[in-house]
Amino acid sequence: MPEILTQFEMEKLAGTPIFKGLSAAELLTVAGKVRLRKAAADEFFFYQGAPAQEIFILRSGRVKISQVNPDGQQVLMRIVGPWSLFAVIALMDAEEYPASAQAAETSETLVWSKNDVLELVEQVPHLSLNLMQLMGSHLKEFQDRFRELATERVERRLARSLLRLASQTGRKTAQGVLIDFPLSRQDLAEMTGTTLYTVSRILSQWETQEIVISGRERVVIRNPHGLVRIADDLP
């Protein structure tokens, strides 16, 4: 028996990039194949190298997608917020997950098996167009990051990473835009390809300039415009 999604979940699902534009009947077919899975903070949904058999939509919580290089150094690739898709690579030829997915806080996911999704694509051709667009936008994000790593000063890279995180998971508070996610300086160093020491130095400098407030695992952008100016090299 498929687990039944609530009306709220169905509406959210209809708004996700992968399932947008599907008819109510098609969405019901999609919902009929779903399973739910939870993870407590720090638990893994899957490990790098495990057989890539499922795709996930985060229902609540936050998930960190990270990769370990052959030297054992971990790199945080992406942070997934609610109603975003992850592990879409399972639909490609990939036999194994190229990265691990770890819950940063208690997280609930909607899970579909690779085979079910591939069957759905045959029934609902519009799904493949959505998937192409979704992969295109991931590709663009990684191309941008690659260009930043290859060409930009670390200040700009850090500014861009914070802005990207703020637009994906930010929340406006009295102090400024809070990146609503436990974010360590080590995470930021991994995302921007630099050292913990450099991240700390830049954040302290920005703190003095009243651009950010950075506590332990917490960053508030006090002056978003100031950060945009650094990221985009505006006058």
Added chain:
Amino acid sequence: MSKTLESLTADTSIAKLLDKYPQLIQVFMQYHMSCIGCSMAHFDTLKEAAENYGLPLDEFISILERAARPAD
């Protein structure tokens, strides 16, 4: 026929404003403001934008209101 214009305040969100009145993009461009397409426009208000660019808030709001008003 004149459509009633929603009154703009210091707390009006830039992204919502530009979404509703795309004709205001011109005004932002005229003042060389980089709010258009900015990922932070979603969080920033008219007050913050005016402060960032050193524009008097009241004046900025009345310029925007004039530009947003549909021609009678």
